[in-house]
Amino acid sequence: xxxxxxxAAFAPDKGxxxxxxxxxxxxxxxxxxxxxxxxGFLFLDKAKFAASFAADVKADEAAFMADSQxxxxxxxxxxxxxxxxxxAKPSWYLVATDDxxxxxxxxxxxxTRAGASVIEIKGSHAVYVSxxxxxxxxxxxxxxxxxxxxx
Numbered sequence: 001x002x003x004x005x006x007x008a009a010f011a012p013d014k015g016x017x018x019x020x021x022x023x024x025x026x027x028x029x030x031x032x033x034x035x036x037x038x039x040g041f042l043f044l045d046k047a048k049f050a051a052s053f054a055a056d057v058k059a060d061e062a063a064f065m066a067d068s069q070x071x072x073x074x075x076x077x078x079x080x081x082x083x084x085x086x087x088a089k090p091s092w093y094l095v096a097t098d099d100x101x102x103x104x105x106x107x108x109x110x111x112t113r114a115g116a117s118v119i120e121i122k123g124s125h126a127v128y129v130s131x132x133x134x135x136x137x138x139x140x141x142x143x144x145x146x147x148x149x150x151x
């Protein structure tokens with residue numbers, strides 16, 4: 001049986017999309033610096049990238065990340081989930097407590113709803129860059145937890 005590991009990520013339920021999950025942000029929640037679509041793709045504003053996406057990453061690394069970001073399709077926002085994998089597979093979730101892209105409260109709500117084993121790490125949305133050992137540790141724990149021993 002495979003398991004799922006979410007790292008400061010969306011974990012939508014049936015019928016939900018990224019658009020539906022971000023449409024009503026809590027009061028005071030940071031607004032990601034998403035630029036208007038360009039030829040059907042979205043980018044984050046490079047000038048605001050570090051503060052919003054990679055606040056705990058070294059400045060030169062955050063600048064490289066901003067310059068090399070991969071665009072994501074506008075259509076990805078509205079793609080709805082037909083059957084969430086977390087309903088049938090064990091899940092683990094890392095909440096990045098300083099995330100300015102997906103509010104930590106939203107991460108906690110999605111991870112709780114998914115019944116995930118949760119750890120919280122002080123980190124930005126780029127926690128996988130700033131805290132690689134913590135991320136790898138959770139993935140290792142998930143891998144051990146989802147192993148099936150056959151006889």
